[in-house]
Amino acid sequence: MKRATRSKHQTQPEHEIHIWTERERRKKMRNMFSNLHSLLPHLPPKADKSTIVDEAISYIRSLQRSLHLLQTRKIDKEARGASAASASASASGCANLEFEPIVGSGAAIFNQSHEQGHVNLEGMGVEPWTSQPTLCPAGGSYHFQTWASPNVVLSVCGEDAHIAVMSTPPKQGLLSAIIYILEKHKLDVVTAHISSHNCRSMYMIHAHVNCGEEYLESSTSCEEAFKSAIGEL
Known part of the structure; x- marks a missing residue:
């Protein structure tokens, strides 16, 4: 009888620790979903977790496509700028002149x-x-x-x-x-x-x-x- 009582007292702290750990884990998950939801303002306030995850994945892919498009435009713009600079340099090399405005329309x-x-x-x-x-x-x-x-x-x-x-x-x-x-x-x-x-x-x-x-x-x-x-x- 004494052994059973002692064993029961030993398992209670472990059970309480398990409950506390699980509570903290769920709290952390709620906070993470809440933060993720706040980054998706187009979702309704009471969206479920599955919807939040699906929309987050779609939004990330959309951002990746936008990033790729902007990077391509940047490369094209830099290439056009280099071509224009090369053309101006060729013109300057032909003669060292002070160019004046063109007269007339x-x-x-x-x-x-x-x-x-x-x-x-x-x-x-x-x-x-x-x-x-x-x-x-x-x-x-x-x-x-x-x-x-x-x-x-x-x-x-x-x-x-x-x-x-x-x-x-x-x-x-x-x-x-x-x-x-x-x-x-x-x-x-x-x-x-x-x-x-x-x-x-x-x-x-x-x-x-x-x-x-x-x-x-x-x-x-x-x-x-x-x-x-x-x-x-």
């Missing part, structure tokens, strides 16, 4: 091209070219020749040319006017890049001309073809 220039059949780029600040033309070498080596005005730089190498135009402030329709001139002179636009910063726009155009028989027979060089297009004299 790009839209007005483009309209004039339709009315008169040509676009006069003198209004953009293009000065007369002074270099002597050289015929395109047949299989020979090419070299760069550069002409510049306050806001236009032309660098010609054989059948290709890089044209840099600075516009301050940006002029609406200016790019269309430039492309119209190039196409009128049968010059192909390979690439065109536009970079803007504050109130300034830089147009970088890679153009190509096929210096074939028609140029050689008319004694017209590739350089003259590009200069005629830019000068529009």
